[in-house]
Amino acid sequence: MKKAYICLDIGGTKVLGAVFDENLKIVCTVKKKTKAEEGQEKIEERITGIVEELIIKSQMNRESLAAIGAGAPGIINEGTGEIIFTPNIPWRNYNIKKVIEGRFNVPFHIGNDVKMGVLGEWKYGAGKGKENIVGIFVGTGIGGGVIINNKLYAGAKHSGTEVGHMIINTEGPYCNCGQRGCLEAYASKIAITREIRSQMLRGRKTILKELMGEDTTIIKSKVLKRAIDEKDELALEVVDKAVYYLAAGAGSLINIFNPNMLILGGGVFEALGSYMLPALQEKIKRFSMPAVLEGTEIVQSKLGDDSILYGSLALIMEKWGK
Amino acid sequence: MKKAYICLDIGGTKVLGAVFDENLKIVCTVKKKTKAEEGQEKIEERITGIVEELIIKSQMNRESLAAIGAGAPGIINEGTGEIIFTPNIPWRNYNIKKVIEGRFNVPFHIGNDVKMGVLGEWKYGAGKGKENIVGIFVGTGIGGGVIINNKLYAGAKHSGTEVGHMIINTEGPYCNCGQRGCLEAYASKIAITREIRSQMLRGRKTILKELMGEDTTIIKSKVLKRAIDEKDELALEVVDKAVYYLAAGAGSLINIFNPNMLILGGGVFEALGSYMLPALQEKIKRFSMPAVLEGTEIVQSKLGDDSILYGSLALIMEKWGK
Secondary structure, X not given: OOOEEEEEEEOOOEEEEEEEOOOOOEEEEEEEEOOHHHOHXXXXXXXXXXXXXXXXXXXXXXXXXXXXXXXXXXXXXXXXXXXXXXXXXXXXXXXXXXXXXXXXXXXXEEEEHHHHHHHHHHHHOOOOOOOXXXXXXXXXXXXXXXXXXXXXXXXOOOOOOOHHHOEOEOOOOEOOOOOEOEOHHHHOHHHHHHHHHHHHHOXXXXXXXXXXXXXXXXXXXXXXXXXXXXXXXXXXXXXXXXXXXXXXXXXXXXXXXXOOEEEEEOHHHHHHHHHHHHHHHHHHHHOOXXXXXXXXXXXXXXOHHHHHHHXXXXXXXXXXXX | OOOEEEEEEEOOOEEEEEEEOOOOOEEEEEEEEOOHHHOHHHHHHHHHHHHHHHHHHOOOOHHHEEEEEEXXXXXXXXXXXXXXXXXXXXXXXXXXXXXXXXXXXXXEEEEEHHHHHHHHHHHHOOOOOOOOEEEEEEOOOEEEEEEEOOEEOOOOOOOOOOHHHOEOEOOOOEOOOOOXXXXXXXXXXXXXXXXXXXXXXXXXXXXXXXXXXXXXXXXXXXXXXXHHHOOOHXXXXXXXXXXXXXXXXXXXXXXXXXXXXXXXXXXXXXXXXXHHHHHHHHHHHHXXXXXXXXXXXXXEOOOHHHHHHHHXXXXXXXHOOO
């Protein structure tokens, strides 16, 4: 490898790292649990550990490492690398750029994970050549990214496109962010898990009881997929409900942005896209103005689990003007 | 007058026309009811009649008329001048550009009215120098406009920024557009009038009964203002409710766009801004993420009733590359 780039997808539940070679192909990956509950320093150690592991696993010369890129949840200053606020990891006004650059002595760039995912899809994936894109990524939480006039939209204060926190119902359930009735409070894995647990406590029959066992953490997307494949009544009910509210949120976003393309991504869509996408394409008609909806292609992320990695790579390239 | 521009604000209830001189100052205006219920041809006659009246009233030489600009509700192809869909006037796939240019023999440009209003505020009003702006205009309906990176955002199919049709409550009241729970179904003059009429039928005491009389059309903003000034209980209740839902919609839009500025305009804010703006600035805290809200100035339209006129002027200038 003449040149190598390390890209990180730092999520609320897991960290995925990859080495890209000079042809921008993924050479190897490493995946670890984030264990966000262990606090800022432990997460930091875990991340630098993954970078070290990737350097060793890819057998690169340390000198060939050109840059490190990353996506992480929340409000991130892409210029300074400061994480201002992140909802599912205990980072507040935390400068991760300093830490990583100090440790590895190469440029480090970081952006909001879903923004990076949408940037990746636009540059290398489903959205190539599309001028205006809205991306909704459904995972532990729900994030969004918007491409406007072939450029990632940043917003005034490094935030913006927090589509998971648009209000779907003013008196709806409380969200982690402190608001009520956010899209995230209806259709994220946090919301889906809460609904399933609550229905199981009410004695609803479901194979999810066996599949999830005593594990009290967020449901795994592949577990949900298995239950859907087996036509489990509760799983279908909960996922259909999530799709309905996703359609409401996505429908509003189409009314607001009238984009060329709406891209659905994130862990939930990676696992359940073949079930959820057609359902969403149908239900969204209820919520979008027909003349507006007409111009919008609704597709699934093409880079799948790697979209944030590719987006971090796109960010590195953008910072280099490539 | 060496050079004159005629600009039109074509609304669901009234048409306002103005002559601008070569210094871009308003020389004279004409205002007529739209009478949308009388159909496409009558509205057309009314509009050409207003242009004629403006030419005569301003005493201009017909040769000095350089261009005509306009803003109208709905989805409008700014390039061809075709009105694709308008919710409160019976225009469908209707080419108004041909009609006006055929009649007056000068270039005619038309855009969505609220987009024009926001363009006007950005070029000549409250939003001068702001890179990213979200505008919400509350009148008969609710429309929106967005400036992104110092440019009016158009969307993929001449639509976009239909912020009045974002879903505030999935099971909310039906909206004119056929959806349920749109912002417009809660906080527009249509919604406010429906709520007042319904409460009056239930015997609620209110000075609005006397002020509105037997008139069954949409309430006038100045009538609403008078009732608020006199602290009429029903008027306060209905307007407070509208502000609450406006705060929900505006809060979501701030989470989505993280703009430098949110501009509130339209007839309702022109009349009631001194009451509604501070209330909205407070209530929006409930719905916006604090770190995102922080970077957003929330202000009232500066050009007031003339914002759409100035926006049409800005559109004329933009088409000329000025």
